[in-house]
Amino acid sequence: MTDAAAQGAHRARYRRILSFAAREFLKIWWFELVLPKFGLSSVSERTRAPRMQRFAKRFHVLAVELGGLMIKVGQFMSSRLDVLPPEITKELEGLQDEVPAVPFAGIRAAAEAELGMPLEQAYAWFDESPVAAASLGQAHRARLSAQDAVDTGLANVVVKVQRPGIDEIVAVDLAALRRVARWLTRVRLVADRVDAPGLVEEFAQTSLEEIDYLHEAASAERFRENFAGDARVDAPEIVWERSTRRVLTLSDVTAIKINDTDALRAAGIDPAEVADVFAEVMFDQVFTHSFVHADPHPGNIFVTPEPASTTGRNFRLTFIDFGMMAEVPANLRDGLRMLLIAVAGRDSKGLVAAAQEIGVLLPSADTAELERALRALFARFGGMGFAELSKVDPREFADFADEFGDMVRSLPLQLPENMLLLIRAVSLTSGMCSSLDPTFNVWDAAEPYAGRLLRDESGNLMQEMAQQAMETAAVTYRLPKRIDAIITRVDDGNVTFDTSRLERRLDRLEGIARRIGSGVLFAAMLVGGALLVPSLPPLGITLLCVSALPLLHAVFGGRRQR
Numbered sequence: 001m002t003d004a005a006a007q008g009a010h011r012a013r014y015r016r017i018l019s020f021a022a023r024e025f026l027k028i029w030w031f032e033l034v035l036p037k038f039g040l041s042s043v044s045e046r047t048r049a050p051r052m053q054r055f056a057k058r059f060h061v062l063a064v065e066l067g068g069l070m071i072k073v074g075q076f077m078s079s080r081l082d083v084l085p086p087e088i089t090k091e092l093e094g095l096q097d098e099v100p101a102v103p104f105a106g107i108r109a110a111a112e113a114e115l116g117m118p119l120e121q122a123y124a125w126f127d128e129s130p131v132a133a134a135s136l137g138q139a140h141r142a143r144l145s146a147q148d149a150v151d152t153g154l155a156n157v158v159v160k161v162q163r164p165g166i167d168e169i170v171a172v173d174l175a176a177l178r179r180v181a182r183w184l185t186r187v188r189l190v191a192d193r194v195d196a197p198g199l200v201e202e203f204a205q206t207s208l209e210e211i212d213y214l215h216e217a218a219s220a221e222r223f224r225e226n227f228a229g230d231a232r233v234d235a236p237e238i239v240w241e242r243s244t245r246r247v248l249t250l251s252d253v254t255a256i257k258i259n260d261t262d263a264l265r266a267a268g269i270d271p272a273e274v275a276d277v278f279a280e281v282m283f284d285q286v287f288t289h290s291f292v293h294a295d296p297h298p299g300n301i302f303v304t305p306e307p308a309s310t311t312g313r314n315f316r317l318t319f320i321d322f323g324m325m326a327e328v329p330a331n332l333r334d335g336l337r338m339l340l341i342a343v344a345g346r347d348s349k350g351l352v353a354a355a356q357e358i359g360v361l362l363p364s365a366d367t368a369e370l371e372r373a374l375r376a377l378f379a380r381f382g383g384m385g386f387a388e389l390s391k392v393d394p395r396e397f398a399d400f401a402d403e404f405g406d407m408v409r410s411l412p413l414q415l416p417e418n419m420l421l422l423i424r425a426v427s428l429t430s431g432m433c434s435s436l437d438p439t440f441n442v443w444d445a446a447e448p449y450a451g452r453l454l455r456d457e458s459g460n461l462m463q464e465m466a467q468q469a470m471e472t473a474a475v476t477y478r479l480p481k482r483i484d485a486i487i488t489r490v491d492d493g494n495v496t497f498d499t500s501r502l503e504r505r506l507d508r509l510e511g512i513a514r515r516i517g518s519g520v521l522f523a524a525m526l527v528g529g530a531l532l533v534p535s536l537p538p539l540g541i542t543l544l545c546v547s548a549l550p551l552l553h554a555v556f557g558g559r560r561q562r
Helices: 003-037 041-066 069-079 086-096 104-115 146-152 166-184 196-210 213-226 261-266 271-289 330-344 348-358 368-381 386-390 394-410 417-436 442-491 499-532 537-546 548-556
Strands: 123-126 137-144 156-162 247-251 291-293 301-305 315-319 325-327
Touching (some): 041 069, 069 086, 104 156, 196 213, 196 417, 271 417, 325 417, 330 348, 330 442, 348 368
């Protein structure tokens, strides 16, 4: 294709994306804003489900025909089971696999230009049929040359090659998405809750990183290091000698797809156990390593059978495709810790505080009604798994939405930029676990992890208190010698001083001693209560609750004296 023809194709692509968005915005404006103003809300509500389904089908066709980032946008929408209606998510979920392959001649030309040598020289064997085709590239099985195999210790590999001209296509798609985001800033309902340009820029950064295979290779190695020595998790090794920005060669780790339940059972692997381990591993990525695989769809996770280990598991999870990773900054991780602990404890007030810490709920929000709604939510639906929730009368959900919907919509909610990929990872994880085990209960998965986080935080608090107590004890130990030295100098007539200041210091010392006693008492009650909970729950829980009193005195008892 000549440069002029390519530029014409790109302009046509840009106009097609914008015209599609403009038509859909016009329909939403008419049905959701105009008709209700004329008292025709019933028309809008009655037609909403079929309209959403028709929109999803039209976007599906657009994404498949255009490819590029439109596939990525559709895949993200298909994973948003939490906010998008099933009419949309169900229609778009096929985009995970429905990507046409590039003819091998184009892949060969792109790979040879990037590697600087014929494929026959770079590899001993190269399969012309792709093992997987994605929106930005496709993967082929290959075998390393004898020398490379000796140098790397690998033989069978998978080679990812970018689609020809994908850089230009990504640039066009991002330009169109930025234009659409600017349109959204003029819609107050959207602008008050979502920084659309910010989200597009985050999406752009992720997409540009995803078409840089050297960046993906570095992410894969970091992921391997995070889980080094962890028998639950594996990841492919990188063959750096045959990897560039547009070609990535890595060890072949293909095994059973995580969603192939028939193959899992045939291998003697319990899909429900796979769901539990998968949820555990994703929690570890967020809270332990702060580095999360943000695209954990079935094509990117294999279950590799192995002999039963000492833990009783006969498999490991093997992750691939590290082009889309989410960094979790410290402040977001702390907020998510609060959120998980609050959800596990059905703590509505703690959940609101966590939402404010994360940045989803602005501090200016009036949260009294929200806390009441969350208490009602926990009381009715708390502890239910997805299978149980599916049996709840839809009218009950509708009644709950009617009661609290207006209140929630009035809150100053927003979607922080760094949450985009994390939300995608969480959405895909919950959907995957539910498909592996229909009785999977996210509460059961969260509670042990939340308990561990709570114990860790309690341990940190105890360490801080112990350090403070040690420092205070050291001062107390040295103080008599210092006082004796001062008295000796007074007797010799070498020092004159105002005793009132000493008296105040002695009073403070007495206060410090009392606070040390309170700290010791708190520690004793906390440990004793924790030990008694399994055998004598009432007494143990009482001790744990009452231990807060000496803790408060130990922490705040000195403020009044100051």
